[in-house]
Amino acid sequence: MIYKKIVFLVTLLAFATSFSQSTDLKPLLKTDYTIKKNVDTLHVKYPLHANVTRDKTIKSKDTTALSFVKDFDLFKNNYFLRHYKSLIFKQDSSAIIYQWKEPIVVYFDHNIPQEITKNISQFILSIPEIDNLNITISKDINKANYYIKIANQEVSALTNKQKAEAPKDLIDTYPFSKIIYDWNGDYNYKMYSGVLQISPSYINDPQFLDDLKKVFFISLIQSKGYRVYDNTSILSSSNSNFSTLGAMDIVLLKYHYKNLYKFKVDYTVFSALENYYKQLAND
Amino acid sequence: MTKSLLIAIISLTLVQLVQAQTPHQPKNVQYRMSLKQFKAKYKMPLTAKDTLNFVYVNNDTMVIVKDYVRKPGTSIPYQYKDSTFLDVYKTIAFNHYKDSVSKKTTMKYWKDDIAIFFSNAVDKKVKKEFMAFAEKTLQHVDSLSIKEVKHVEDSNYVVYYNDGFEYESRISNYKKSDYYMHWNNKNQIYRLSLRLIKEDFFTPNLRLRELKKYFIKSLGHFEFNRNIDNKHFFSGSHDNDYQLSDFDTEIIKYHYSYGICKGTNLETFEDNHKKAKELLKNKQILLSFYHEFE
Numbered sequence: 001m002i003y004k005k006i007v008f009l010v011t012l013l014a015f016a017t018s019f020s021q022s023t024d025l026k027p028l029l030k031t032d033y034t035i036k037k038n039v040d041t042l043h044v045k046y047p048l049h050a051n052v053t054r055d056k057t058i059k060s061k062d063t064t065a066l067s068f069v070k071d072f073d074l075f076k077n078n079y080f081l082r083h084y085k086s087l088i089f090k091q092d093s094s095a096i097i098y099q100w101k102e103p104i105v106v107y108f109d110h111n112i113p114q115e116i117t118k119n120i121s122q123f124i125l126s127i128p129e130i131d132n133l134n135i136t137i138s139k140d141i142n143k144a145n146y147y148i149k150i151a152n153q154e155v156s157a158l159t160n161k162q163k164a165e166a167p168k169d170l171i172d173t174y175p176f177s178k179i180i181y182d183w184n185g186d187y188n189y190k191m192y193s194g195v196l197q198i199s200p201s202y203i204n205d206p207q208f209l210d211d212l213k214k215v216f217f218i219s220l221i222q223s224k225g226y227r228v229y230d231n232t233s234i235l236s237s238s239n240s241n242f243s244t245l246g247a248m249d250i251v252l253l254k255y256h257y258k259n260l261y262k263f264k265v266d267y268t269v270f271s272a273l274e275n276y277y278k279q280l281a282n283d
Numbered sequence: 284m285t286k287s288l289l290i291a292i293i294s295l296t297l298v299q300l301v302q303a304q305t306p307h308q309p310k311n312v313q314y315r316m317s318l319k320q321f322k323a324k325y326k327m328p329l330t331a332k333d334t335l336n337f338v339y340v341n342n343d344t345m346v347i348v349k350d351y352v353r354k355p356g357t358s359i360p361y362q363y364k365d366s367t368f369l370d371v372y373k374t375i376a377f378n379h380y381k382d383s384v385s386k387k388t389t390m391k392y393w394k395d396d397i398a399i400f401f402s403n404a405v406d407k408k409v410k411k412e413f414m415a416f417a418e419k420t421l422q423h424v425d426s427l428s429i430k431e432v433k434h435v436e437d438s439n440y441v442v443y444y445n446d447g448f449e450y451e452s453r454i455s456n457y458k459k460s461d462y463y464m465h466w467n468n469k470n471q472i473y474r475l476s477l478r479l480i481k482e483d484f485f486t487p488n489l490r491l492r493e494l495k496k497y498f499i500k501s502l503g504h505f506e507f508n509r510n511i512d513n514k515h516f517f518s519g520s521h522d523n524d525y526q527l528s529d530f531d532t533e534i535i536k537y538h539y540s541y542g543i544c545k546g547t548n549l550e551t552f553e554d555n556h557k558k559a560k561e562l563l564k565n566k567q568i569l570l571s572f573y574h575e576f577e
Contacts, residue, residue, distance in 0.1 A: 032512035033371060033530045042363075045567040052569060057367040062512055101522075142486050184483060184493075187509040187519025193489050195482065262513055 025272055028263045029061040066276070068259040075277040083230065083248075084255060089267045090224035097265040098183070098222035099257060101190035103134035107144030113203065116212075119243075120148070123213050126244040132257040133220065148216075151197040155180045173237060175214040175226055178202040183219070188264050194219060210240050217249060221256050315345035356575035361559040362542025368533075369556060371508065375517050376538055377549045378506040386550035391464070391504040392538060394471035397429040400438035404447045406487045413442075413494050420499070420527060424539045427502070439474050440501075442494065444481040451476035460484070462497050464504060470546035475501055495525045503538045541574050 039056040043049075074081055089095040106124060108117045121137050138144050156163070157176035171177050179202065183194040196215060202208050214234060218226060228235040233248040245253075265273070315338060316324070329346065338345045364372070377388045399417075401410050410431075417429045432438045441450045449455040454463045454476065460483065465474040477497050484490040499505065499516055507519030514523045516531040527535075544555055555572075562568040 027510075030512040030518065031371075031510055033367075033515070035368070035530060035533050042563065043567060044563070044569045047569065047571070050569075052363060052563070054363050055365070055368075057365050057371075059367055142488070144486065145489065147485050182483065184489075186521055187507050188513070190520065192492075193484070195485065264509060 025066055025276055026061075028269065029063060029065055030263065032060045032062060034058045034060070062262065065262045066273075069273055069277050070280045072259065072273070072277060074255040074258070075274050076281070080251065080255070081274075083228065084252060085267075085270070087223045087225040087228060087235075087252070088221065088256075089270070092224055093267045095224045095267055096189050096222075097256075097261065097270065098185065098189050098191055099260055100133060100192075100220065101186070101260060102145060102192045103136065104146050104220075105144045106135065106137045106146045106148060107139070107141045108137075109147070109149035111150050112148065112198075116203070116209070119209055120212060120216070123243060123245075124216065127253070128250060130250075130253050130257050132260050133253060145193040146196070146219075147194070148196045149198070150200050150203065151180075152200075154178070154199045154201060155197050156199070172207075173227075175211040175218070177211075178205075178208075179211055179215045181215055181219045183222070188262065190260070191222070207240075210234075210242065213242065217245060220253065314348045314351045315340075316348050318344040318346055321346045321348070353573070354575045356573050357541075358571040358573050359541040361563070361570040361572065362537070362540050363560070363563065364537060364556075368537075371511065372534055372537060373549065373552070374508045374510075375505050375534055376503055377552075378504050386553075387548050389470045389548045390538070390546060390552065391466050391470050391472050392545055393427055393473075393502070394469075395439065395473065396427060397440045398432045398438045399429055399440040399442065400432050400435045402441070402443035402447050402450070404444045404481075405442055406490065409487045409491045409494065412491055413498070416495055416525075417498055420502075420532070420535065423532060424536055426539045426541065441476045442479075443476070444479050444490075446481050449478075451478065454478050460493060460497070462501055464501065466504075472501075472504070477501065492521070492525050496521065499527075499531075499535075502535060542572065544572055545574065 034057070036056045036058060038053040041051045041053050044052055069075075074084065088097060106121075108120070124135055124137060127135060141147070156178055157180050158166070158171065158174070163171060166174075178199040179196065181194060181196045183191045185191040196212075196219065198208075198212065202211075214226070217234060226235060227237065228248060230236060230248045231238045232246040233239070233252075234242050234246050235249070236246070239246065263269070318337075321329075333346055336347045376390045378391075379385055379388045397417075399414075414429075414431060421427055421429055429440075435441060435450070443450050451463045454461055455478075457478065458480070460477075460479045462475055462477040464472055466472045477494070479490055479493055481490070484493050500507070505517070507517055509519055511518040513520040515528045516523070516525070517534060543559075544551065547555070559570045562570055
């Protein structure tokens with residue numbers, strides 16, 4: 001009996017230890033390196049009697065990288081958190097959070113009809129002020145880092161095989177069926193430039209403006225999902241002909257950009273941050 | 284100096300395939316190299332006499348090398364680096380295939396100075412600012428410099444955009460910007476083509492930053508390490524406006540320091556440091572590494 005109790009306690013301890021290890025966030029903290037020159041001297045006998053001076057490399061961790069967690073109220077809003085995770089990760093454990101790390105400066109190609117440029121510009125400029133996310137429009141391409149243009153040929157994020165096999169209504173509601181977006185980012189998945197390309201034939205399609213706005217919105221968060229069931233989002237299938245982002249979208253953007261992560265955040269890391277928040281809240 | 288010390292000095296330097304007879308050494312000195320290095324270098328079976336003359340030094344089996352003739356070159360004293368530095372240096376300099384860490388992964392380096400050619404499409408301003416960045420990067424690197432050349436046939440480093448002449452057929456169908464690098468059996472880089480996709484980097488400023496990124500990587504087929512603080516270039520985050528920190532510069536300087544064998548695999552690199560440090564600490568001997576002239 002005592003033996004069984006010991007086994008149970010050891011198992012419980014092992015489980016608790018593995019759980020605490022799974023929420024260990026220390027590996028996320030980046031290491032800074034500083035080299036101190038000539039910190040000591042070694043005497044050498046061969047080949048000549050001489051002194052060799054040595055440098056010392058100092059390591060330090062940036063502990064401020066996690067200081068945002070205690071105030072990250074996304075983690076206490078269970079309803080919204082569920083929506084956020086569903087859209088951003090779409091139950092894909094390898095999905096990553098992407099953020100723009102530089103102010104976005106949009107440039108529209110000259111061959112896009114003016115009324116479209118005007119319509120999309122109004123949509124973009126209607127996005128309210130959001131911390132860590134700044135969007136402006138420029139008429140000078142050299143100042144831009146976000147290029148919206150009409151492609152030289154038809155474009156799609158779907159392969160020919162996907163187009164042939166997927167149900168038509170799914171293709172029709174997929175915003176990337178005739179618009180593609182490509183981005184450039186760093187090793188932390190922080191974006192600094194992007195190009196949005198439109199299929200030439202799609203310009204006159206009645207659905208075009210809605211899809212372009214959806215793609216632009218998704219390009220700000222790079223979500224795995226593209227559908228939201230809350231009808232206050234432009235990603236809801238019940239919405240069309242919208243001129244601004246929905247209330248849900250704005251809240252989502254505010255949470256998404258509340259903190260610019262200094263490290264790569266995938267679903268596992270995000271869950272660990274969530275656990276860390278709960279741990280802090282209980283302390 | 285004791286006999287064992289002398290054997291250690293001679294043997295260990297030969298392990299690196301570097302140290303051999305100098306004009307001042309006595310003629311009756313026997314030159315030895317490790318069994319592993321002997322097999323790799325001579326590719327011939329050992330004779331009975333060879334095996335009778337085995338000597339064990341620092342856990343290595345040493346073989347006598349007959350009629351050893353050293354090629355022209357120069358000896359450079361071991362450059363000491365602490366383990367903290369070496370641990371992070373290894374993550375950058377040994378770019379493992381598909382991120383699978385292997386002791387056989389080799390470091391790559393430029394043996395000759397870089398002669399860079401820009402295709403006509405490369406913006407003048409980009410070229411000028413890139414060259415200033417490249418020259419500044421290499422100004423403290425002893426054994427590597429860069430100069431621009433006007434003719435592609437005089438170059439060993441070509442920078443071009445995808446919408447013009449294709450200088451490297453092996454990357455002509457790449458959808459993303461990249462470089463293609465050639466190296467020889469000593470892991471010496473001797474040619475490189477850097478191809479930027481102009482549509483992805485649609486302004487001169489974006490192109491300049493991308494060129495800077497690839498240039499730093501191309502100095503040693505380096506791998507960025509996202510565990511390093513974002514203020515350093517080698518973190519791959521470039522938050523410091525694509526400027527090199529002192530730490531970044533030190534990594535590049537060390538990569539081109541000849542105070543260690545160049546072009547080795549990770550295993551040899553670690554062994555060399557271990558042996559050099561042990562000798563330095565325990566016997567106050569500073570090893571030299573012999574580098575042959577080409």
